[in-house]
Amino acid sequence: xxxxxxxxxxxxxxxxxxxxxxxxxxxxxxxxxxxxxxxxxxxxxxxxxxxxxxxxxxxxxxxxxxxxxxxxxxxxxxxxxxxxxxxxxxxxxxxxxxxxxxxxxxxxxxxxxxxxxxxxxxxxxxxxxxxxxxxxxxxxxxxxxxxxxxxxxxxxxxxxxxxxxxxxxxxxxxxxxxxxxxxxxxxxxxxxxxxxxxxxxxxxxxxxxxxxxxxxxxxxxxxxxxxxxxxxxxxxxxxxxxxxxxxx
Numbered sequence: 001x002x003x004x005x006x007x008x009x010x011x012x013x014x015x016x017x018x019x020x021x022x023x024x025x026x027x028x029x030x031x032x033x034x035x036x037x038x039x040x041x042x043x044x045x046x047x048x049x050x051x052x053x054x055x056x057x058x059x060x061x062x063x064x065x066x067x068x069x070x071x072x073x074x075x076x077x078x079x080x081x082x083x084x085x086x087x088x089x090x091x092x093x094x095x096x097x098x099x100x101x102x103x104x105x106x107x108x109x110x111x112x113x114x115x116x117x118x119x120x121x122x123x124x125x126x127x128x129x130x131x132x133x134x135x136x137x138x139x140x141x142x143x144x145x146x147x148x149x150x151x152x153x154x155x156x157x158x159x160x161x162x163x164x165x166x167x168x169x170x171x172x173x174x175x176x177x178x179x180x181x182x183x184x185x186x187x188x189x190x191x192x193x194x195x196x197x198x199x200x201x202x203x204x205x206x207x208x209x210x211x212x213x214x215x216x217x218x219x220x221x222x223x224x225x226x227x228x229x230x231x232x233x234x235x236x237x238x239x240x241x242x243x244x245x246x247x248x
Contacts, residue, residue, distance in 0.1 A: 009169075025091035026094035027066075033077040041073075113172055115131075116128065117134075118176065125142070125143060127143060128146075128244060130246055133245075136245070140237045183225050186225040211241050212239070212241035215242070
């Protein structure tokens with residue numbers, strides 16, 4: 001998947017995958033499943049074996065058992081894609097009908113780029129999505145993680161308009177790079193631990209509550225981000241126990 005100059009961007013990674021999908025391989029239907037052992041999914045493997053036996057298959061192969069593999073979430077039983085020497089194994093060239101090779105869309109509709117805020121914190125930059133009122137609707141993240149969410153959100157648009165990623169991804173990345181910092185107009189407030197970590201354990205909630213108490217003891221339950229000491233900015237932005245509002 002690496003590009004020649006080793007600078008792997010999301011769009012280059014996607015391009016490499018799309019190139020692979022143009023010339024896919026298919027499993028050899030007679031390739032046998034590996035039912036020997038799986039230390040992390042013993043129950044699933046046992047259930048798969050039981051169904052194969054009930055189906056009366058003397059030899060479980062890709063062709064006669066792939067539905068059962070899917071049923072029991074047991075892809076680890078499928079033949080390895082590559083042999084130990086790096087050669088393709090148990091595969092054969094697929095028919096062109098299985099290839100994904102769409103024509104690039106000519107007329108692209110406008111991309112809906114999510115509004116965001118950008119915070120500078122001692123050598124690092126943090127980004128979070130905001131709603132129409134300036135309230136954060138995502139936790140602060142570094143750019144690579146923030147971009148990941150945007151890239152993942154583009155899959156349906158890419159299916160409808162093949163090639164759209166070539167424009168939308170670099171455009172949004174440029175928007176992030178060129179945006180000014182919002183430190184001066186950002187207001188911080190203590191978030192509800194119960195709401196923010198509703199699916200976490202009580203021990204984890206207690207741990208995050210202690211984090212919040214330390215910040216509140218130093219800066220209060222509501223405070224402008226500009227009042228935070230530079231050495232505390234990383235802790236504040238990465239805490240996940242605060243809400244942020246970018247004021248007009």
